[in-house]
């Protein structure tokens with residue numbers, strides 16, 4: 001019993017540690033001059049892609065439980081926070097390494113380049129979710145917490161759209177991320193209630209037997 005509780009909490013910390021490995025690895029490669037070409041752009045790109053991956057995995061936790069009975073809910077907060085920290089690192093790379101903290105250019109970029117406006121909006125929406133991801137906020141906000149965290153649908157579609165618009169040449173990768181984001185949000189909005197009702201009905205039939 002105690003061992004399983006210790007493992008549960010240790011495994012969550014393991015998710016954080018493993019989750020930060022790509023960032024630490026790219027940082028090491030960048031700092032030691034092992035990223036070929038435009039290292040800042042590559043670094044920015046990789047952090048952005050990992051942010052999107054963590055956003056997608058976070059949103060996939062519920063459908064995985066609904067459809068396959070695999071419960072990863074205890075890792076969801078860690079995955080969501082990893083997504084947040086990757087966006088923070090992506091944004092910081094843009095501000096510090098890409099734009100050298102030239103705030104006039106940054107504000108201009110955010111206002112005038114639609115893909116950056118969308119990225120910034122997604123980031124801004126992610127902040128209240130990260131702040132309220134702790135147990136105290138969940139208790140305090142009650143059902144409002146669920147409503148607030150529905151913002152994740154907008155964030156994920158915004159993040160995927162930002163990626164699609166950022167690339168100069170359309171490749172399958174951003175389109176695949178967008179398709180996965182659309183499927184995950186579509187599941188939540190249109191199919192989840194039906195899946196849950198179907199499962200409830202199956203359970204009731206099984207109990208009646």
Ligand code: HEM
Nearest residue numbers: 041045048049051052087091094119120122123159163166
């Ligand atoms: C949820 C938030 C965000 C996500 C998921 C995200 C994700 C991504 C991804 C996947 C790319 C890769 C595109 C490529 O191949 O270069 C990208 C590029 C980029 N992002 Fe974000 N981003 C987010 C927020 C932001 C914010 C807040 C900014 C700055 C205000 C920003 C600035 C940029 C820039 C400038 C690029 C293009 C880099 C280049 O020129 O190659 N992003 N982002």
